[in-house]
Amino acid sequence: MRESLPGNLLIAQSGGPTAVINSSVSGVVAEAKRHSQIQGIYGAVNGILGVLNEELVDLRQEDPITIEKLRRTPSAALGSSRYKLNENDYARVMEVLKAHKISYLVFAGGNDSMDTAHQVAGLASEKGYDLNVMGIPKTIDNDLLGTDHCPGYGSVARFNSIAVRDAGLDNDAIYTSDSVKIVETMGRDSGWVVASTALGKSGEDSAPHLIYLPERPFVRSKFLDDVKAVHDRLKRAVVCVCEGLKDEKGEFVKASAKQIDMDRFGHAQLGGVGDYLVNLISSNLGIKARCDRPGTIQRVSITCVSEIDLDEAYLVGQVAISKAVEGESDKMVALLRKSSDPYKCETGLVGLSEVALKTRKVPDESIDKNSNYVTDAFLTYARPLIGGPLPEYASLRRRMVEKLLPDHSQR
């Protein structure tokens, strides 16, 4: 514990942008200004690359109104990167930190960034350089260990809850004899994001009808049976899948290089899992299908932001600084849930080594035994994170006018 270490603070944003990572930076800067031992408040341009390239911005020069507005500005205002440090890079990082008298280093990122932070903390300790390193959890993937959930997740979950409910209403509205809609969400290694679409379900027969998580191997024949069963019953289906689905052989469920005309395209990225499944359904079941894929839009949407998520992102930024100033280092700020209803959550600290490079999957009790939906346990867990109820919609009672003519079926 190195209390009251005087020096400069450096904050870096890392990995994919979210709707609320700037809220964390806002919390970091606001809290840092309260501590006299923190002199310069610097931001690294494009994450760790900004450290390597000595590209640092002076956040004390920003208008306080700008810092406040960062709370509701999506994406990563300092720029981010996915650069992975090599051996030589670490020496350079130490050189830059020393040159700029950095005593406090804060990374907002996922499990890769927590590893980088952990390595830097270890190296500083080894070299006898006084440096307090803190991690701020940030990932829409919600896959960090040691924390109940990750800032960024509640907002992507809210976006997808609303998007899938709306896609379901849209699918219900147009009468066609067959209609399957696939919604493809983000999520490479874990199913937290695709699972959140269940929060948009407003009734037994409403969307989503099926959800597939990468925690379970994707079985094509089973999938077709599932879709057919829903379609037989409702004449429609909304099916949610994430981009990281893999089959029993561990291969991604999507068009592979072999399946694409290479002479013309040269690359094998045409379509993702959603488009692949559209074709699987139409060719095997003869049912018309289409795929919505909001892509990066889902992770940076302020119009669908979760207010809980926004506030927690700010809070973990503040706590990272207050704890660093108290002398903590090599730790990540964690969110520790006390209760789900009413929702209560506190902050704590977890060692970076416990988080680095590890992935938290959706647990078995959150996945339906049929591997095609989530359980109530998941809903109880995720519901508070999206920050209040979804926009309320009207639903017609549809009292039918008495028929006066002989039957005349026409569909």
Place this chain on the structure above:
Amino acid sequence: MRESLPGNLLIAQSGGPTAVINSSVSGVVAEAKRHSQIQGIYGAVNGILGVLNEELVDLRQEDPITIEKLRRTPSAALGSSRYKLNENDYARVMEVLKAHKISYLVFAGGNDSMDTAHQVAGLASEKGYDLNVMGIPKTIDNDLLGTDHCPGYGSVARFNSIAVRDAGLDNDAIYTSDSVKIVETMGRDSGWVVASTALGKSGEDSAPHLIYLPERPFVRSKFLDDVKAVHDRLKRAVVCVCEGLKDEKGEFVKASAKQIDMDRFGHAQLGGVGDYLVNLISSNLGIKARCDRPGTIQRVSITCVSEIDLDEAYLVGQVAISKAVEGESDKMVALLRKSSDPYKCETGLVGLSEVALKTRKVPDESIDKNSNYVTDAFLTYARPLIGGPLPEYASLRRRMVEKLLPDHSQR
């Protein structure tokens, strides 16, 4: 002019859902309740199919709160359809209208629906059946003649303005050596929707950088030159395309049946224009690209609804009824712009025959001479329709901290 015609009213929703078509129904019902000559207020289930099948709901039985809430409920609450009437169907339609003593028939829809409405009006007149038929413009495609714009458009334009601005921020944030993002919007025959993405541009170098409309033939070599030029300058690009782009031969710009492994897929829907262009860029320019395709989500998003659009949708619903009661028939309610700044718009009427089956393209003066962007004339036209400024974001000044070490380039 058949003033004060007593009888029942029937409203039908038609074609693709929008964020505001239920607002029009809300306006219709609210206005209808004010006129004593209107007795029953009925809604057709799934548009014209509900008429054919005699599936009508009694909208007077709905709670007034439900009718009010319809104003902010996306999709089509009565259900819609794209069914095209044949010769025999028209006789059946007349039979159902007569049986239920319908004196007022209102269709909310696009140019196909306006044709249906026109045909029914003509048939009723021919048979001497007293029926006032009114059209309510509704299409995100914004392609109806006789009206300045169409309810539904302002909201899809707002969604796409925000989505593309956000996608641009996301693309700017992560430093990678190459980064092109394609955003694929709706729009089969006209470029109104894809053009609206320009309303999200916040600075000279910000997204979107290129916009391609179906009003111009898509030339692959020109497209690649355009993308390369932006990428050479900015190291990134956000490119907006709509699903209906066609090349010089008049063929859709997308993977055709021949290019897909038919043995495996059987169908040729794999990927759309966006995925096709991702591959075109990567194979020809060696630049990494990806595609976001919000799909149907863009047209039913209440979180991005335009308040102007919502109000105008309600208004045209009201006017359809007040004019029908005055004796007007075979007309569509039109929005007539009086000025763009400040925005002023009034309602008027246009003959259904002038609207039926016709498509209004984006005019030449709204398309950049290089065929890869829109002009200020378009921005002036479209800006008021999205209902006020987009959410305000912070932008850092990024005052750089002085470098203290020898240069060490690392990207």
